[in-house]
Amino acid sequence: MSNKNDTERREASQQDVREAVKTILTYIGENPDREGLLETPDRILRSFEDLYSGYAIKPESVLKTFKDGSEEVDEMILQRNIPFFSMCEHHMLPFFGVAHVAYVPESRIVGLSKLARLVEVFARRLQVQERMTTQITGSLMRTLSPRGAACVIQASHLCMFQRGIKKHHSDTITSSLKGCFRNAETRAEFLELIKLDGIHTII
Ligand SMILES: Nc1nc2c(ncn2[C@@H]2O[C@H](COP(=O)(O)OP(=O)(O)OP(=O)(O)O)[C@@H](O)[C@H]2O)c(=O)[nH]1
Ligand SMILES: [Zn+2]
Numbered sequence: 001m002s003n004k005n006d007t008e009r010r011e012a013s014q015q016d017v018r019e020a021v022k023t024i025l026t027y028i029g030e031n032p033d034r035e036g037l038l039e040t041p042d043r044i045l046r047s048f049e050d051l052y053s054g055y056a057i058k059p060e061s062v063l064k065t066f067k068d069g070s071e072e073v074d075e076m077i078l079q080r081n082i083p084f085f086s087m088c089e090h091h092m093l094p095f096f097g098v099a100h101v102a103y104v105p106e107s108r109i110v111g112l113s114k115l116a117r118l119v120e121v122f123a124r125r126l127q128v129q130e131r132m133t134t135q136i137t138g139s140l141m142r143t144l145s146p147r148g149a150a151c152v153i154q155a156s157h158l159c160m161f162q163r164g165i166k167k168h169h170s171d172t173i174t175s176s177l178k179g180c181f182r183n184a185e186t187r188a189e190f191l192e193l194i195k196l197d198g199i200h201t202i203i
């Protein structure tokens with residue numbers, strides 16, 4: 001019964017979104033009833049399922065941990081240049097770039113693909129880059145209890161390129177260093193390995 005109510009509620013709210021898109025189309029000077037725009041509210045609704053799919057996923061659920069069978073692993077594990085697209089919460093415009101994610105395990109490790117999955121979970125929400133960066137290290141710290149976790153994100157924001165101050169080729173770098181990454185030696189090793197020298201934009 002509650003499932004039926006949930007479905008009805010969801011359908012009603014989807015209808016509200018379609019109406020809201022039509023209102024916006026009219027506001028910007030368009031005719032929402034012209035042929036090319038008839039399916040646009042539906043398309044936007046479908047694109048939201050993808051762009052904002054991260055809200056429905058618990059970060060811990062993608063971080064399946066396991067113990068390394070052989071010897072103790074206590075060296076840095078780093079996944080570099082994980083590409084992502086996200087949406088800025090101020091303007092609902094895209095920002096995109098790469099994330100570098102590292103941790104030094106205590107006893108448990110995760111499959112390498114899971115670091116990229118974690119980035120996706122947080123990218124597919126409305127974000128500010130700083131929060132996304134600390135959410136990634138925070139999840140690793142909570143779920144793996146590692147010796148430390150680090151994340152650096154290098155991204156370009158369309159709200160700065162396409163509108164507002166219109167500064168192309170300017171990128172934003174944010175970092176979050178937790179646990180042993182606060183030690184000078186580990187931090188230096190991490191920064192050396194990710195070598196932030198290029199601008200990772202596609203524009
Ligand atoms: N700290 C941070 N700021 C962001 C991010 N994405 C966008 N912004 C900034 O959010 C700010 C919003 O500023 P406001 O003055 O409230 O809005 P605005 O008038 O649209 O700002 P302008 O972009 O300067 O035209 C801008 O400076 C954006 O560059 C982000 O991920 N982190
Ligand atoms: Zn913005």
